[in-house]
Amino acid sequence: MAAIAILAPPVTPPDYHRIVSPTLRIPTDSSKPIPVGLLACQRDPLLWELPTTVVSARVSQPVSGPSKAKKKASASNVTPAEPLIEVILHDTVLFPEGGGQPSDVGIITSEDGSTWDVVEVKRHGGHAVHYIRAKSTDADAALSAFPAGAKVGVALGEEGWTRRLDHMSLHTSQHLLSAVLETHLKLPTLSWSLPAYPSTNPGSVELPRALTASELAYVQTLANQHAFEGRKVHVEVSELLDGEHAKLQDVEKIESGRAVGKGVPKDYTGGVKRVVVIDGVDRNPCCGTHLPTIHSVPLFLFPPTTSPAPSTSTSSSRLYFLAGPRVLTHLASMNFLVNSTSATLTCGIPLVPARVEQVVDERRKAEKRVGDLEEELAGIIASEMRSETEKSEGAYVVHKHRIDDSTGALAFLSSISTAFMSGETTKPYAVVLSSSPSSQTPNSTSVVFVFGSDDKLVKEVGDSLKAKIGVKGGGKGTRWSGKYTGVWRDKESTVVDEVLKEVSGGL
Numbered sequence: 240m241a242a243i244a245i246l247a248p249p250v251t252p253p254d255y256h257r258i259v260s261p262t263l264r265i266p267t268d269s270s271k272p273i274p275v276g277l278l279a280c281q282r283d284p285l286l287w288e289l290p291t292t293v294v295s296a297r298v299s300q301p302v303s304g305p306s307k308a309k310k311k312a313s314a315s316n317v318t319p320a321e322p323l324i325e326v327i328l329h330d331t332v333l334f335p336e337g338g339g340q341p342s343d344v345g346i347i348t349s350e351d352g353s354t355w356d357v358v359e360v361k362r363h364g365g366h367a368v369h370y371i372r373a374k375s376t377d378a379d380a381a382l383s384a385f386p387a388g389a390k391v392g393v394a395l396g397e398e399g400w401t402r403r404l405d406h407m408s409l410h411t412s413q414h415l416l417s418a419v420l421e422t423h424l425k426l427p428t429l430s431w432s433l434p435a436y437p438s439t440n441p442g443s444v445e446l447p448r449a450l451t452a453s454e455l456a457y458v459q460t461l462a463n464q465h466a467f468e469g470r471k472v473h474v475e476v477s478e479l480l481d482g483e484h485a486k487l488q489d490v491e492k493i494e495s496g497r498a499v500g501k502g503v504p505k506d507y508t509g510g511v512k513r514v515v516v517i518d519g520v521d522r523n524p525c526c527g528t529h530l531p532t533i534h535s536v537p538l539f540l541f542p543p544t545t546s547p548a549p550s551t552s553t554s555s556s557r558l559y560f561l562a563g564p565r566v567l568t569h570l571a572s573m574n575f576l577v578n579s580t581s582a583t584l585t586c587g588i589p590l591v592p593a594r595v596e597q598v599v600d601e602r603r604k605a606e607k608r609v610g611d612l613e614e615e616l617a618g619i620i621a622s623e624m625r626s627e628t629e630k631s632e633g634a635y636v637v638h639k640h641r642i643d644d645s646t647g648a649l650a651f652l653s654s655i656s657t658a659f660m661s662g663e664t665t666k667p668y669a670v671v672l673s674s675s676p677s678s679q680t681p682n683s684t685s686v687v688f689v690f691g692s693d694d695k696l697v698k699e700v701g702d703s704l705k706a707k708i709g710v711k712g713g714g715k716g717t718r719w720s721g722k723y724t725g726v727w728r729d730k731e732s733t734v735v736d737e738v739l740k741e742v743s744g745g746l
């Protein structure tokens with residue numbers, strides 16, 4: 240994708256990673272892992288690949304399985320999922336999830352030249368552990384490809400890079416956004432979230448309150464101004480001193496007791512402290528991989544009314560944002576939606592809201608008109624039936640079948656019964672009304688409505704219809720209704736006639 244190539248400079252500037260402590264060294268002993276905090280992906284976020292050495296490997300135990308995603312994938316897979324191998328390398332360009340940034344994926348090339356998929360990277364204590372998918376169910380065969388000391392290549396690959404650039408853009412933009420909110424509106428970020436690629440959902444920051452429309456416009460303009468200025472980003476690294484670890488965990492809390500999200504994880508044992516700096520804008524402790532510049536990384540804030548999900552918390556508010564390549568993905572999908580809607584409505588895009596409003600209004604009016612006409616028609620049918628009653632000798636027993644494609648066919652039958660029963664009838668009666676759609680399949684539903692002058696008889700008719708043609712239903716008093724699944728043919732109507740004939744003796 241050309242847009243991606245334009246967004247990121249090809250090489251990380253040499254002054255991006257700054258060790259600010261005179262005693263901190265990047266370990267060079269290839270039999271030991273470089274701790275998380277000093278990994279190649281953190282020193283050089285634009286590095287795609289790296290030759291390195293295997294420190295250790297083991298078969299991953301299912302109980303400590305790395306991800307829910309894998310469980311989902313294996314559940315939908317008919318063949319048993321290949322086992323995962325956990326590999327620790329001396330150094331890596333693959334970022335283990337942390338600081339709110341999801342894990343990278345990538346490729347490892349073993350000494351014999353074969354390539355292996357890294358499905359996830361996680362931090363265990365202070366080390367990055369690569370979860371590699373075996374090529375068969377034979378875990379030991381896969382394990383033998385990664386003996387300690389073996390020379391391997393680790394790379395992001397195209398998919399891994401696309402994913403990383405997306406995460407990195409959102410993460411660095413979140414630092415920028417949080418800094419602008421804190422500096423200019425005194426609003427601390429209580430937490431943040433980044434849905435992992437390939438999700439195109441926006442990231443969000445949790446704030447003590449919602450922004451007004453003018454504050455939102457102000458923050459967005461300011462953040463994009465910093466991006467336009469081409470503010471550089473760099474990382475300052477030093478040792479995490481004894482006692483400092485505990486202190487950094489004890490971050491500022493708000494009234495709800497939630498951490499303000501700048502602490503070092505309790506289980507982190509890498510011994511390194513990292514501060515991510517956006518020149519003149521922000522300094523923030525963070526372990527993530529960050530773009531070396533925010534130049535040309537657009538930031539888009541969702542106005543509160545168009546936020547994808549309403550805030551569930553009453554004491555805080557979520558501000559949704561998009562940045563980098565995800566802005567373009569979002570733009571493309573919104574463009575598709577609005578274009579297809581305008582094509583359906585046969586109008587230009589600017590007219591879409593007015594046309595939709597018009598269609599909704601017309602539909603509301605049409606529904607009301609249908610309702611009024613149905614009521615009128617029910618009255619006419621009922622009055623015709625009442626005049627038939629007068630002509631009949633003895634009890635009035637009748638079945639009437641209708642064709643009706645409306646979803647409210649049963650309600651219409653019910654309104655005929657209401658109209659009929661609201662008038663004076665001098666003779667006893669039993670009526671079955673049924674209604675089927677114009678085109679029927681074995682899954683079609685026909686509706687049946689029974690009413691009469693005698694509730695016992697109505698129940699008897701209902702029970703017979705249940706027993707003889709499998710109508711499912713029930714009733715109360717002089718009314719009974721049910722549903723029939725399948726194709727309603729003449730055969731079913733004949734059964735109704737027979738049932739009515741059987742019971743008519745009781746009238």
Ligand SMILES: [Zn+2]
Pocket residue numbers: 338410414524525526527
């Ligand atoms: Zn961060």
